[in-house]
Amino acid sequence: MSGKEHGYLDMELLRFTTAGSVDDGKSTLxxxxxxxSKAIFEDQMEALEQASISRGGEEVNLAxxxxxxxxxxxxxxxxxxxxxxxATPKRKFIIADTPGHIQYTxxxxxxxxxxxxxxxxxDARNGVIEQTRRHAYIAAxxxxxxxxxxxxxxDLVDFSEEVFEAIKADFKDVASRLDAQDIHFLPISAKLGxxxxxxxTHMPWYKGETFLGLLEALPVGxxxxxxxxxxxxxxxxxxxxxxxxxxxxxxxRVASGVFRVGQEVVALPGGLKTTIEAIxxxxxxxxxxxPPQSVTIRLKDEIDVSRGSMIVDAVxxxxxxxxxxxxxxxxxxxxxxxxxxxQVKHNSNELRCIITExxxxxxxxxxxxxxxxxxxxxxxxxxxxxKTTKPLFFDPYKQNRDTGSLILIDEATxxxxxxGMIL
Amino acid sequence: xxxxxxxHLRELEAESIFVIREVVAQFERPVMLFSGGKDSxxxxxxxxxxxxxxxxxxxxxxxxxxxxxxxxxxxxDDLAEKTGTRLIVKYVQDSIDxxxxxxxxxxxxxxxxxxxxTLLDAIEELKFDCAMGGGRRDEEKARAKERFFxxxxxxxxxxxxxxxxxxxxxxxxxxxxxxxxxVFPISNWTEMDVWQYILMENIAMPSLYFTHLREVFCRxxxxxxxxxxxxxxxxxxxxxxxxxxxxxxxxxxxxVTLSEANSLEDIIQEVAASRVTERGSRADDKRSxxxxxxxxxxxxx
Numbered sequence: 001m002s003g004k005e006h007g008y009l010d011m012e013l014l015r016f017t018t019a020g021s022v023d024d025g026k027s028t029l030x031x032x033x034x035x036x037s038k039a040i041f042e043d044q045m046e047a048l049e050q051a052s053i054s055r056g057g058e059e060v061n062l063a064x065x066x067x068x069x070x071x072x073x074x075x076x077x078x079x080x081x082x083x084x085x086x087a088t089p090k091r092k093f094i095i096a097d098t099p100g101h102i103q104y105t106x107x108x109x110x111x112x113x114x115x116x117x118x119x120x121x122x123d124a125r126n127g128v129i130e131q132t133r134r135h136a137y138i139a140a141x142x143x144x145x146x147x148x149x150x151x152x153x154x155d156l157v158d159f160s161e162e163v164f165e166a167i168k169a170d171f172k173d174v175a176s177r178l179d180a181q182d183i184h185f186l187p188i189s190a191k192l193g194x195x196x197x198x199x200x201t202h203m204p205w206y207k208g209e210t211f212l213g214l215l216e217a218l219p220v221g222x223x224x225x226x227x228x229x230x231x232x233x234x235x236x237x238x239x240x241x242x243x244x245x246x247x248x249x250x251x252x253r254v255a256s257g258v259f260r261v262g263q264e265v266v267a268l269p270g271g272l273k274t275t276i277e278a279i280x281x282x283x284x285x286x287x288x289x290x291p292p293q294s295v296t297i298r299l300k301d302e303i304d305v306s307r308g309s310m311i312v313d314a315v316x317x318x319x320x321x322x323x324x325x326x327x328x329x330x331x332x333x334x335x336x337x338x339x340x341x342x343q344v345k346h347n348s349n350e351l352r353c354i355i356t357e358x359x360x361x362x363x364x365x366x367x368x369x370x371x372x373x374x375x376x377x378x379x380x381x382x383x384x385x386x387k388t389t390k391p392l393f394f395d396p397y398k399q400n401r402d403t404g405s406l407i408l409i410d411e412a413t414x415x416x417x418x419x420g421m422i423l
Numbered sequence: 424x425x426x427x428x429x430x431h432l433r434e435l436e437a438e439s440i441f442v443i444r445e446v447v448a449q450f451e452r453p454v455m456l457f458s459g460g461k462d463s464x465x466x467x468x469x470x471x472x473x474x475x476x477x478x479x480x481x482x483x484x485x486x487x488x489x490x491x492x493x494x495x496x497x498x499x500d501d502l503a504e505k506t507g508t509r510l511i512v513k514y515v516q517d518s519i520d521x522x523x524x525x526x527x528x529x530x531x532x533x534x535x536x537x538x539x540x541t542l543l544d545a546i547e548e549l550k551f552d553c554a555m556g557g558g559r560r561d562e563e564k565a566r567a568k569e570r571f572f573x574x575x576x577x578x579x580x581x582x583x584x585x586x587x588x589x590x591x592x593x594x595x596x597x598x599x600x601x602x603x604x605x606v607f608p609i610s611n612w613t614e615m616d617v618w619q620y621i622l623m624e625n626i627a628m629p630s631l632y633f634t635h636l637r638e639v640f641c642r643x644x645x646x647x648x649x650x651x652x653x654x655x656x657x658x659x660x661x662x663x664x665x666x667x668x669x670x671x672x673x674x675x676x677x678x679v680t681l682s683e684a685n686s687l688e689d690i691i692q693e694v695a696a697s698r699v700t701e702r703g704s705r706a707d708d709k710r711s712x713x714x715x716x717x718x719x720x721x722x723x724x
Contacts, residue, residue, distance in 0.1 A: 008430075008431075008432075008619050009430055009432075009623065010430060011430055011431045011432075012428065012430065012431055012434075013430075013431040013434045013435070080568045080583075080586065081568070082567050082568055083560045083567055083568075083610075083611070084561075084567070085560070085561045085611075085613045087431075087613070087615065091431070092431040092613075092616070094611055106588060109588075109590065110588045110589065110590055113590040113591045114590075114591060114592075221427065221428040224427070226427055234441070234444045234445065234448055235444050235447055235448045237474060237476075237477050238477070239476050239477040239478070241476075243476070244476045244477075247476060251444050251473070251474070252444075253437060253440075253441045253592070258425075258427065280475070281472070281475075282471070282472035282475045283475050283476070288425065290427045292429075292434060292437050292438070293429065293433075293437050294436075294437040294438075294440040294441050294444070294473070296475075307448050331588050343597070345593050345595060346593075348448070401591065402591070402592065405590070405591045405593065406593070407590055407591075407593045407595065409595055409597055414595070414597035414598060414599065415587060416587045416588050416589075416590070416595050419588070419590045
C-alpha cells in the first residue's frame, strides 16, 4: 500500500486557536472533535474520567487532559497555551487552546501568532459580550486569515434562527470596526453535537458547513503571501570539503513570495544585485521555492551575506527604516519603559532599540483608544514607536506576518516582554 | 501548473529544520540527544537534511543506562559512522560507580530516572549550551505546554510556570552564564506523523520496531521484554510471543506490544487502529500522575 492509497500524502496542515473559558462550551466542542477523530485514546479517557470524578466534577473535564502541570491541577486553572493534535483523512490540525482566566491576552496572542484560523465561541443566550469583542479584536490584530464564530448552546434558545441572525448582525457590527478577515458563522450545540461533526436535524434553516466540515474546507493554501519574495538568511552553509570545495549556500525558510532559479535578487543590507544560481534541498535541486519551505539558496556572485541578511526580489523590495511604528502587546509584569532600551528579534536579525513614544493604548473590551493614561502593563496593547540601532527590513504586518512581526526582549532578564506588529 | 502547497509532513519537516538551524545559529555548543528510538532517528534525519552538504555540525550524545537492546547500540554506531557524525556516549554506570547516582531497588527498579544525573553532568562537563531532544507535545501532558526553546537554569531545572512566550517563528535563546536550553524540534509531530514521515522518506529503522519472536512476561497488564537484569515476581512467567516495540528506551521500562506488523505500512495501520497511547506501556510514566513533570523539572529529557 503506498502513501497515495493511504491518502496521507495529500493531507494539509491547519493551525487554529480557540479561546474562552470552560463555561462557553469550548472544552465540550474540542472534546467532541478529538474523541470523534480518535485523537483521545482509551487510556487517556480513563485517566480523564478518574481525575474528573476525584475532583468532584460530573462531566469529563477536558482541560485535565493537558493541564498536566502540578500547579494547574492543584489550583484547577489552566496556566498556559495547550497544544492539541488531531487528524481527519483530509487534514492534520494543531489546536492552540488558550485559557480564559489569567494572562488572557498574552496567551491568546501567543496562540494566535501562528494560527490560520480563530474559533470564537458565543453563548447563544448571552450574545456578543465583552469577551467576544476582545476575541474579535485580537484575531484581527494578529491578522488571523479565517474567523469561525460558533454560536453555541443553540439547544437552549430553541434552535432559533432569529437569535442566530441577531448575534450574527451584532458580530458583523463589531467586525466592521476592525480590519476583519474571512468570517464564518455557525449555529451549533457542542453538547448535543449539532453541526459539530454531523449536520443538525434541529436547524434545517442552516445551509452552511458543519464545524469540522468548515475546518477541512478552509482554503489554507491561500493564506501564504506568495507575492513578495523574502528570504531571511538563518545560516551560511560552507562544507569546505573536497567534494564541495566552493559550496556556499544560504540556509533559511521562505518567509513569503516565490523564488526561482535565475531570478534577479538583492541581498539586504548592502543591496548588491545578483541572481539565484540554485535552490538546494538535501541533495536535490529545486526549480522554485515558496513558503513555508526550508531550503538552501546559492547565488551567482560572491557577495556579503550572513545570518541576519535578507534575500529579496530585485524589484519588489521591503521597506527599510530605523524608526518603526507598531502595535505592541505587552507580555511582562514589568511595565513598558518609555526611553527604555530593549533587544529586538526580527526574522534572523538581532538588534537593539529605544522605545521613543507611546501614542495610545487600546481598550480591547470596547475597542476604543485611550489617550490619557499611557502606562503599558501586562496584557495591554498599545501603539508605539521604536528607534533601532540599524535599519530594519520589513513589510507591514497586515501584508506579511513573517517580516512584519518582532519581539522585544528585556536585556537584564532575557525575558520576552513584547510582541510587535509593524504598521 | 506550478504548485505552491506542501503536505502536512513537508510543513512539519520545514518547521523542524528551521528550528534545528536556529539552534546552530544561536548557540555555541549544541548537542543532539540520541536514544536510538524512532523520534531521535527522525530528528537526526531532519538535521542531516538541514545542513546538507555540510556534515551535521554538532555531536550526538547517548545517555546509556547499560540496559539496552543490543540492536539499538549497533544502529546508533552504524548511523554515526555512515554519516561521519561525532558520537558521545555517557554511561549511567559511571555515575553510579563514582557515587553521583544510586541504583534503585526492588522489582520495578529502573535506571531511567538516573539518566538525569548523567545527562546534567555531561552537559556541564562538555560545556554544552543547548541539548536538542526528540520530545513531542502529544506524548504526555507535561510536554503539551513545553516550548520549542525551553530554558533551563544553572541547576538544569525547568520552571513550567515561568516559560517565555514563544510567538511566530521568533525563538529566543538568550541566557545567562551557566544556563542552558533544551530544544524540541519535533514538538508538533504526533506518533502517526513520525511513522508516515519514516515511510515517505524511506528511513531504515531498527528491526525491533517490527514483529519478532521475543521472550516476554506480563506485568501490570503490559508486556515487558525479558532480560538478565529484570527480576520477575513469583506469579510472572517468561513466554515467547510475537511482539514489536512501540517505543524504544531502556529495557526495564519499555513495554512491547503483541503485534504482527511486518512493514511500515502495517505499523501505520496498527497505530491508526490503536486505542492506547504509545506511552501507555511506559512504566516510567505510570509512577504518578505528574511523573513526567517531576522528572522534567529536575532536568530529564
